[in-house]
Amino acid sequence: MTTQGRSPSPSLGPQPIRRLEQSVINRIAAGEIIHRPASALKELIENSLDAGSTSIRVTVKDGGMKLLQIQDNGSGIRRDDIPILAERFTTSKLATFSDLSRLTTYGFRGEALASISYVAHMTVVTKTKADSCAWKAYYGDGALVPTKAGTSADPKPCAGNDGTMITVENLFYNTPTRLSALRSSSEEYGRILDVVTKYAIHNPHVSFTCRKAGSSAPDVSTPSGSTTAQAIRLLYGQSIAKELLHMTASSHSPENDEGGEEIPEKSSWDAEAHFTNANYQAKKLVFLLFINHRLVESTKIRKAVEAVYTGILPKGASPFVYVSLNIDPRSVDVNVHPTKREVHFLNDDEIIERICDVLQEKLVGQSQSRVFEYQVSLASPVLAQMIDMPKKTLSQHKVRTSLQDRTLDSMFPVISPSQQRGGNGSPGTGMNTPPQAGSRVRDIKESQCYLTSVRSLRAAVVKGKHNHLTDILQKHTFVGIVDVNKCLSLIQHSTKLYLINHGALAEELFYQLGVRQFGDMSRLRLDPAPSLRTLVTLAVDAEEGVQQSKLTRPQIVDRIVDTLISRREMLEEYFSLGISADGKIETLPMLLRDYTPNLDKLPLFLMRLGPQVDWTSEQQCFESFLRELAFFYVPEPVLPVSPEDMNDEEKAEDKAVQWQIQHVLFPASARYLSAPKSLLDRDVVQVASLPDLYRVFERC
Structure with a gap:
């Protein structure tokens, strides 16, 4: 006999091994590639750059969860290749496993578009220079799908410019767990802007644009034909740009040539970096690392760079650092992570040490020109007289x-x-x-x-x-x-x-005022007193998503009203929220004299008291109620x-x-x-x- 919720006893024998269904396999694989809208966009940007694009435009709605669209002017996709475009392991980058050692492009595994099609609705419009028209195709679960039942799934001719436009809609619609794990739309949009910004820094010859759907002004916009320093100034601001230093290093540096030994071609490398000097100090490190033009992360390189600045910047201050490292493809293993976010390469300790040495030389050389203040001895009467003289306050410090x-x-x-x-x-x-x-x-x-x-x-x-x-x-x-x-x-x-x-x-202020005046709040009297049920009904009727609940709208209203009326004595005593026995709102808590909350928000406030307040725990109840009250008071x-x-x-x-x-x-x-x-x-x-x-x- 087994206990409910536990694994079966070993005495029952081994469980049978089953083959997973292909749809399950594909969605699991998609989860390894596409974590959030920003990771999907990273894959799409890399495909556009591989296509030789000089202009990339990104449009986003609801943080990329409703809409994520990227349009480029690259080489486009051939009509014959459109049917297998979203199948797994279809790629134009390699044919044999040995080709991995000679890769100079971004995507090669053939999983990005396939993964997106498994967790979203994907549309592709593409045109090559040789085509007389563009072709439009819809994809679902890695294959072409018809737009309407009974129609053909084959690509349809349409108007379009040279290049490719990929539209991703309703991301993670069929994986609710992944969707619920995402942050707010504004935070996801911030991650998208971060990806676009980093690739715009590394590709200053390409014009990047990123905007919200319906917005006339883009949040990121760079011209083509810029330099890296110009792109940094445009995207990260003048405060960073004016303090930038530049350095280059390579395996063919003079220090490496002194021994007279020829460096093997497989061990050759070169690096370029733009980094701030000792005058720039930020609270958080901004670190951009590209290895063979791929945006990656490297804890080892990051810590080494931070160690260089440890003796130069004050404690708690951080720099801006952009590093581009090019290594012979035969020395790099790019296939260690599904999203290519991490890479391994030969002689990493030597390369990192050399890069950090050059960084430190540049920083120390620049720091010598800085102005430092020293405490002087007052033993000299002349110095003492000079120090005692009144100092003039400069205008910029007034x-x-x-x-x-x-x-x-x-x-x-x-x-x-x-x-x-x-x-x-x-x-x-x-x-x-x-x-x-x-x-x-x-x-x-x-x-x-x-x-x-x-x-x-x-x-x-x-x-x-x-x-x-x-x-x-x-x-x-x-x-x-x-x-x-x-x-x-x-x-x-x-x-x-x-x-x-x-x-x-x-x-935050009104929450703290509520905690401060707990049990002794002034009252804002309503005359005539409105009906609690009427106000809650107004809010429930206006609330979207109620139809997804198992309860009907009247049942939701009844439950909220019953919850508040059954606790009206407690609400009156602790929060000055007066509710009569027949369900009239007689008084509201007044947190601050001469400040009246917007009473148009009263229905929403009362409705949220039902599901948003934790009525099962005393401290959680008080805190969640005061948070809702503070939200009601926000101007x-x-x-x-x-x-x-x-x-x-x-x-x-x-x-x-x-x-x-x-x-x-x-x-x-x-x-x-x-x-x-x-x-x-x-x-x-x-x-x-x-x-x-x-x-x-x-x-x-």
């Missing part, structure tokens, strides 16, 4: 400290919500000059709470505090709102300018449209939102927010530094 200086939106009339409506709800006269920032933020005391779970949440806030970022927010000067729709604002701290995602800032534009398309009432509401962001949200953040390090990942970005700008203008 900091604006007066809050009376004009901000961006002080040039336009922005009024507070209360001034706009007047004290009794009637239209007010309004004022062009808002009150000074911080004047309306009242003192918010921490409530007394003896629950262990709440104390743990408060301790986690303190532990996660990032001191430098918190200091920036506490001492900042508000500059202006850049884009209300994208939740972007500018602040100044010292001589630096920062771009802030005030939506992410607000979400959002009235309508995601341009001001020209708004009516007068919508413009007034939009100005009220802007007033709350500047005069309530940012002062409250300065006073109460313990900024977590996670905000630095993507929500707080330094965009300018006054000393750096002066150096730029001094060179002009």
Whole structure:
């Protein structure tokens, strides 16, 4: 007798060995090649480069999961080869196993297009120079498929330019586990941009373009015929480009020729690198490595390069390094990884050591020209007198400290919500000059709470505090709102300018204010009180994907309403969310005086309390509820449209939102927010530094 969930007892004998179905084999193989949209794009870019393309255009939708399209002007695909294009192990790169030792191209295993066709819907439009028209074909599971039932699967003639356009749609539609493991569409799109950027650096003679579907402006765009240094300047910015050094090394360097021994052709190699000097310091290493023009990873080379910079850069600082290494193909084994991401080659220790030696020589030579400051002895009266003299503060180190200086939106009339409506709800006269920032933020005391779970949440806030970022927010000067729709604002701290995602800032602030006031929140009374069921029904009806649930929409509404009403005493006591016995929303928690959340989000907030709050664990319940409450409080534009398309009432509401962001949200953040390090990942970005700008203008 066996226990449920365990393997059968050995006494039952060995299990039979079965052949896997071919479809299962193909999907397993596809998973080794195509991990995410970016890995599929890498394979497609390499095919385009192998075809001799000088222009490659990439279009992406939903991070590549809905659409991933690449168009090139290469040699195209012959009409006779289209039927077997997506079959496994079909390639034009090799015929025998010995050809692997002479490979100078990217793809050779013949699995990329096949793997994509097993996990997505793939369309190919291609034309060679000899063809009078282009050919269009659809693929599924490695073979041609018809577009409609009852039609032929043969390629169809169509209009098209020389080259190939491959369209990949609904990636991983038949492998839900792989699809669910992907990150958000924005993060997957960032990985795609990273792949395009790296290949654009290594192939400056090729024009690369990458954009989101429907967007008029590309996120990556490079001209053809550039140099590597020009491509780095265009794609990684002037701050890296101005500090770049260049070096070359090879097996035929003078040091290697002193012995008079002839180097075997199989051991020959050459390398080129562009790398930043000691003046450039970043928080994260940017390392691009191409071996025989293939983007690869090498932990050994990466660590060796980092070791070179250890004695040159301060602790925690990292450089930008691009290395292109060309080795005789007979010395390289490219077949050690399904995606060719890793390679093995002969004499790797000697080659790495030589490259790092040249890197270090260049860096040390450049570092000798740097200006260093030394502490001098005050034994000399003359030196002491010179040091005691008052020093003049240079203009680039002067900091604006007066809050009376004009901000961006002080040039336009922005009024507070209360001034706009007047004290009794009637239209007010309004004022062009808002009150000074911080004047309306009242003192918010921490409530007394003896629950262990709440104390743990408060301790986690303190532990996660990032001191430098918190200091920036506490001492900042508000500059202006850049884009209300994208939740972007500018602040100044010292001589630096920062771009802030005030939506992410607000979400963290209101979560911490909720933890701070747990059990003692003020109330925002709703009159007349709306029906809980009506609001939840509105949100459920507007929610996409509900039809995939096993429950009907009315059943979902019933379950959420029952969940909230059964816990209404707890919600009232801890969170000031008042729900009457007959299901009316009487009060909402007020986290910050003079700040009113957008009540258009109330149906969504109430609906999410059902499935998004963990009602089974006390601490998880409190934390998840406060996270949802913070999301409800995040300021959002009235309508995601341009001001020209708004009516007068919508413009007034939009100005009220802007007033709350500047005069309530940012002062409250300065006073109460313990900024977590996670905000630095993507929500707080330094965009300018006054000393750096002066150096730029001094060179002009």
